Amino acid sequence: MIMNNKKKEQSEVILFFAFMLTSARGLLKEPLLYGPSRLLSTVIMLYELLSKQFDYEDKDISDLVEDLEELRLLCMIDEDAFVAAIEEKINVIDGKILQNREQNGRKKVLSFYLSILTNARALIDEPQLYGSLRLLETIVQSYDLLRDQFGFEDPDISDLLKDIDELKSLCLKDETGFVYALDSAIIHMVQVVK
Amino acid sequence: MELEQIILGRRSVRKYKDQPIPEESIEHILKLAIHAPTASNIQPWIFGAVSDPNIIRMIEAFSPGMPRGAAVIIAVCSDQRLSENKGGNSNLCTLDCAFAGQNLILAAYEQGIGSCIVCSFNRPGVSSILGLPDHVYLEYLVTLGYIIQTPKLPQRKPVESVLFANKWGDK
Numbered sequence: 001m002i003m004n005n006k007k008k009e010q011s012e013v014i015l016f017f018a019f020m021l022t023s024a025r026g027l028l029k030e031p032l033l034y035g036p037s038r039l040l041s042t043v044i045m046l047y048e049l050l051s052k053q054f055d056y057e058d059k060d061i062s063d064l065v066e067d068l069e070e071l072r073l074l075c076m077i078d079e080d081a082f083v084a085a086i087e088e089k090i091n092v093i094d095g096k097i098l099q100n101r102e103q104n105g106r107k108k109v110l111s112f113y114l115s116i117l118t119n120a121r122a123l124i125d126e127p128q129l130y131g132s133l134r135l136l137e138t139i140v141q142s143y144d145l146l147r148d149q150f151g152f153e154d155p156d157i158s159d160l161l162k163d164i165d166e167l168k169s170l171c172l173k174d175e176t177g178f179v180y181a182l183d184s185a186i187i188h189m190v191q192v193v194k
Numbered sequence: 195m196e197l198e199q200i201i202l203g204r205r206s207v208r209k210y211k212d213q214p215i216p217e218e219s220i221e222h223i224l225k226l227a228i229h230a231p232t233a234s235n236i237q238p239w240i241f242g243a244v245s246d247p248n249i250i251r252m253i254e255a256f257s258p259g260m261p262r263g264a265a266v267i268i269a270v271c272s273d274q275r276l277s278e279n280k281g282g283n284s285n286l287c288t289l290d291c292a293f294a295g296q297n298l299i300l301a302a303y304e305q306g307i308g309s310c311i312v313c314s315f316n317r318p319g320v321s322s323i324l325g326l327p328d329h330v331y332l333e334y335l336v337t338l339g340y341i342i343q344t345p346k347l348p349q350r351k352p353v354e355s356v357l358f359a360n361k362w363g364d365k
Contacts, residue, residue: 015252015254016255018256018319019256022255022256026258026259026314026315030314034258034314038258186256186316187322189319190322190323193252193255194252
């Protein structure tokens with residue numbers, strides 16, 4: 001039973017990483033506003049993963065995630081309202097981090113959320129390629145969080161992380177090479193999950 | 195339901211009940227889908243009906259724009275070899291599959307089933323998950339599920355603004 005749960009946890013986490021990687025690829029051909037939307041999807045999915053697979057509960061983050069679902073749709077229909085709403089959320093999380101004086105796990109999770117929301121906000125004014133770049137950075141940050149705070153480790157994800165730096169540097173200087181490398185990484189992930 | 199009611203009532207639904215769709219419903223929907231117009235009656239479409247939750251989870255992971263929690267995903271594919279053999283081409287395949295998709299989502303709505311057409315997916319990745327052979331091209335995906343909440347009617351441009359009469363610019 002323990003093995004089964006462990007296996008399920010592992011596969012759910014791998015699917016989460018596959019989602020981020022695929023989103024980074026998709027953003028190259030998608031409208032600019034899909035960037036913030038994908039980052040918000042990522043943090044929504046991460047909380048789902050933390051609560052279902054790692055029994056992590058946090059009322060503040062749970063409330064935030066509920067609002068983010070609306071925000072995710074808002075960013076595609078009303079950019080100004082989205083910017084105002086996400087900035088408000090960023091301030092709220094920032095306040096929670098400041099209140100939390102100790103360096104503990106909760107602070108790490110809140111800081112992660114703050115960072116991703118800040119990136120989502122910034123993408124509104126950044127070039128299109130930054131969407132893919134931010135997704136790749138989120139992959140690294142997510143793995144750091146899962147490993148350091150929740151004791152999760154996986155050799156396939158570790159292998160993927162080894163390629164992320166190269167992908168990031170290709171992203172801004174060689175789009176063709178970037179697409180090729182990203183496609184190869186995605187196909188590799190498909191083989192892992194199949 | 196009247197046709198107008200179906201066309202005006204259908205929405206892209208992104209939240210579904212955790213409730214399976216009976217096989218007969220899917221079969222009925224697909225029976226109506228294949229009566230779409232098709233160039234030279236080639237019928238290049240092939241539909242993959244995915245209801246296995248594990249495969250659905252995998253497809254979701256490689257489809258960033260897909261609503262999660264669908265009971266069934268229909269993979270609308272085209273048989274490129276069949277089309278080429280009969281003198282067709284990939285553009286016509288795409289058009290035929292799009293026509294079939296419109297039938298599909300309207301037929302689903304008539305049965306109280308919500309749908310969302312998804313083009314934001316990783317084609318090589320999802321094709322590999324589905325085990326598609328090289329000559330079968332994955333055109334797009336459709337998520338199906340019983341509706342939790344019907345989205346509001348989106349605004350459409352007035353007909354006058356998208357119409358010209360006889361010649362460009364004439365109203």
